[in-house]
Amino acid sequence: MDLDQIRFATRHFNDLQGLRYAVPLGLVTLVLGGVLHFASWPTFLLIPAAAAALLLAFTAGRHYRRVYGEVQAEPAYPMEELHGLSIYHPAGATPRLAGFQQITPRARHFLALLLLTAGLCWVLQLMSRNVLVAGSETAGQHPRIQSAAPPEYDPYLGWLSAFNGIYKPPGTVRAIYGQMAYAICGAFFLGLWLWRERRPSQRHHLALGLLLLGLSVLGTSLGLVAREDGEMSPVINFLSPALVYPGVALLLCGAALTLAGLYDHRQLARALGGSAVEKLS
Amino acid sequence: MSNTPFEQLANLDRRVHDPARLAILTALSACERADFLFLQRITGLTKGNLSSHLSKLEEAGLVEIEKRFVQKKTQTLVRLTDPGRGAVDGYWKSLEEIRESASQWSPAAASLVPSAG
Numbered sequence: 001m002d003l004d005q006i007r008f009a010t011r012h013f014n015d016l017q018g019l020r021y022a023v024p025l026g027l028v029t030l031v032l033g034g035v036l037h038f039a040s041w042p043t044f045l046l047i048p049a050a051a052a053a054l055l056l057a058f059t060a061g062r063h064y065r066r067v068y069g070e071v072q073a074e075p076a077y078p079m080e081e082l083h084g085l086s087i088y089h090p091a092g093a094t095p096r097l098a099g100f101q102q103i104t105p106r107a108r109h110f111l112a113l114l115l116l117t118a119g120l121c122w123v124l125q126l127m128s129r130n131v132l133v134a135g136s137e138t139a140g141q142h143p144r145i146q147s148a149a150p151p152e153y154d155p156y157l158g159w160l161s162a163f164n165g166i167y168k169p170p171g172t173v174r175a176i177y178g179q180m181a182y183a184i185c186g187a188f189f190l191g192l193w194l195w196r197e198r199r200p201s202q203r204h205h206l207a208l209g210l211l212l213l214g215l216s217v218l219g220t221s222l223g224l225v226a227r228e229d230g231e232m233s234p235v236i237n238f239l240s241p242a243l244v245y246p247g248v249a250l251l252l253c254g255a256a257l258t259l260a261g262l263y264d265h266r267q268l269a270r271a272l273g274g275s276a277v278e279k280l281s
Numbered sequence: 282m283s284n285t286p287f288e289q290l291a292n293l294d295r296r297v298h299d300p301a302r303l304a305i306l307t308a309l310s311a312c313e314r315a316d317f318l319f320l321q322r323i324t325g326l327t328k329g330n331l332s333s334h335l336s337k338l339e340e341a342g343l344v345e346i347e348k349r350f351v352q353k354k355t356q357t358l359v360r361l362t363d364p365g366r367g368a369v370d371g372y373w374k375s376l377e378e379i380r381e382s383a384s385q386w387s388p389a390a391a392s393l394v395p396s397a398g
Contacts, residue, residue, distance in 0.1 A: 003303065003304065003307045006304055006307050006308050006311075006323055006324075007307050007308070007310070007311040008311075009323060010307075010308040010309075010311040010312050010315065010319075010323060011311040011312065013312070013319070067322075068318065068319060068322050069315065069316045069317070069318030069319030069320070069321070069322060070315070070316045070318075070319060070356075070358075071312045071314075071315045071316075071319055072312060072313040072314045072315070073312055073313060074311070074312055074313050075313065271323070272319075272322040272323055273322075
């Protein structure tokens with residue numbers, strides 16, 4: 001391990017603890033997706049799943065402390081910067097900045113990307129026509145997606161047709177929940193990749209982020225490709241359960257979180273298992 | 282200011298230049314503080330070796346060592362002091378200067394080649 005890897009593993013020691021954060025979150029998301037997708041999965045399954053995830057997070061935290069030790073990360077903003085501010089500063093006195101200090105760079109990356117994705121999806125929703133989604137997720141039916149005929153307005157209210165995309169039929173609203181899950185999860189992965197210095201070893205986050213954001217954008221723009229007779233291209237037809245069923249979306253997001261967590265854990269175990277000094281000397 | 286890269290190399294801060302101590306200081310420069318176990322895992326040093334290096338760094342005033350009890354066990358926490366952070370930054374700056382001067386250095390420019398006649 002070289003010095004750059006030592007610096008990286010130390011700086012990201014806490015967020016590389018995949019078994020403590022990403023895997024429990026992924027397992028809960030998987031069970032939530034399963035409850036929505038499979039009719040045979042009862043809702044109360046979420047309670048033991050959440051309990052198991054909490055137990056895993058607690059046990060993994062203890063395991064990491066016992067096997068790899070503890071690292072206190074650098075503060076998000078150096079204290080000197082905050083101390084330099086006086087009560088006369090336009091930003092306000094130091095105590096008023098306490099909340100500002102808690103917004104970590106990781107959270108800022110995530111929020112910025114989420115806002116961008118939400119904005120893009122909103123524009124696509126406005127631009128595209130409404131779609132009708134037929135088929136039941138819990139019954140295991142393949143969804144049939146049709147373009148909805150635009151509503152007819154009184155001649156004096158014709159200008160409302162420009163805002164067709166705002167009004168969604170109930171079936172489409174469920175699809176939007178799934179697309180939101182992709183957007184949140186995709187922005188999280190992409191934010192994590194930026195936070196981890198865009199290193200080649202973190203490319204799995206970039207890949208997962210792009211994949212999930214791509215599904216979000218594709219799902220949102222279904223109105224642009226859907227036809228009134230329900231015919232779709234084979235690729236979109238194959239992907240359609242993932243695009244319109246929130247259960248499938250949560251299953252995919254949960255699987256992505258679990259895989260990313262396991263990979264992070266593997267990277268941490270590798271980084272802290274070698275002998276750095278021997279390789280340096 | 283040294284003239285040749287060799288002199289600059291010889292003047293590098295020995296407290297930092299040792300591979301083990303450089304690994305310890307690099308890890309500490311990337312966090313607020315870390316415990317003994319983490320430093321042992323990240324550097325791959327034995328307990329005795331790490332302890333000896335940390336003592337030397339503490340004597341030099343580059344790190345601060347704090348011991349506390351957690352569940353009846355002693356936990357050793359290590360943090361880089363301000364002079365320590367300065368020493369690490371200075372070390373990398375010196376290395377960068379050496380790299381630059383080595384790329385420009387030639388024996389003739391340094392008047393090491395005896396002139397003819």
